[in-house]
Amino acid sequence: MNLPFPFHIDILDCIIKGILIGVIASAPMGPVGILCIQRTLNKGRWFGFITGVGAAASDIFYALLTGLGMSFVMDFINNEHNKYLLQISGSIMLFIFGIYCFKSNPMKNAHKSSNKKGTLTHNAITAFFVTLSNPLIIFLFMATFAQFAFVIPDHPLEMSVGYLSIVLGALLWWFGLTWLIDKLRNIFDPNGITIINKVIGSVVMIFSLIALFGLVFNLYQLPEF
Numbered sequence: 001m002n003l004p005f006p007f008h009i010d011i012l013d014c015i016i017k018g019i020l021i022g023v024i025a026s027a028p029m030g031p032v033g034i035l036c037i038q039r040t041l042n043k044g045r046w047f048g049f050i051t052g053v054g055a056a057a058s059d060i061f062y063a064l065l066t067g068l069g070m071s072f073v074m075d076f077i078n079n080e081h082n083k084y085l086l087q088i089s090g091s092i093m094l095f096i097f098g099i100y101c102f103k104s105n106p107m108k109n110a111h112k113s114s115n116k117k118g119t120l121t122h123n124a125i126t127a128f129f130v131t132l133s134n135p136l137i138i139f140l141f142m143a144t145f146a147q148f149a150f151v152i153p154d155h156p157l158e159m160s161v162g163y164l165s166i167v168l169g170a171l172l173w174w175f176g177l178t179w180l181i182d183k184l185r186n187i188f189d190p191n192g193i194t195i196i197n198k199v200i201g202s203v204v205m206i207f208s209l210i211a212l213f214g215l216v217f218n219l220y221q222l223p224e225f
Contacts, residue, residue: 010155014162017148022169024094024144024204025059025137026052028101029197032131036174037181037193039123045182050120052174054127059137060167066141067159070151088216090146094208097140102201147211 026033032055040048131137145151152158181188 010158011161014150014158015165017150018162018165019169019172021063021141021144021148021150022056022059022166022171023173025063025140025166026055026170026173027200028097029193029200030134032127033177034193035127035130036178037188040178040181041185041188043123045178047120047123048178048181049174050124051127052178053171054124055131056167056170056174057124058128058131059170060163061132062135062137063141063163063166066138066145067151067163070142070145071153086146087149088212090143090148091208091212093139093143094147095205095212097143098201098204098206098208100201101204102198104197147208 029037032051036048036051036055039051150162184192
């Protein structure tokens with residue numbers, strides 16, 4: 001059956017996977033998430049959103065670094081047995097990350113937002129370096145890349161679309177978060193940040209368990225390229 005539009009299914013898979021990876025990487029309330037919320041409350045929604053843009057720029061840097069590293073072991077990754085083990089490992093790593101996210105106190109090491117507004121560019125740059133100072137995000141990208149079988153060889157177009165979709169997913173998260181915080185600014189307090197983190201941790205744990213049981217019991221297969 002010919003589709004009425006020339007849109008390759010591999011590209012659609014990359015878009016969906018990229019958006020999900022971008023949201024998963026951005027959602028946990030780490031230092032930059034708290035900074036984004038503080039700036040939204042103190043300076044306005046768009047200062048909070050531009051903070052997210054800076055964080056997304058740093059995230060894509062680490063995502064590209066992770067993808068580059070994984071591309072050097074493509075012979076290992078392309079083996080069906082190894083790919084299966086990597087997806088299981090990715091699910092377990094995501095579950096552990098969800099537990100950490102649920103139990104962590106995001107306010108403990110929070111960066112205090114300055115009362116001075118500064119320029120949008122300054123806010124984006126500071127957020128970029130706050131995120132860049134946490135290279136542990138690479139392990140999260142390794143887990144999600146393995147879980148979604150994201151890295152594919154000899155498909156530069158699909159991979160480019162996938163990486164752009166990671167940015168899109170991150171920006172969608174920051175846009176939605178700042179919109180929500182702006183609407184709830186009169187009732188939002190630090191406890192709200194902890195609640196957000198626990199909800200995110202719970203969702204990640206549930207998703208990783210569903211993926212893990214699906215893989216182990218062959219209930220489904222992730223899309224193959």
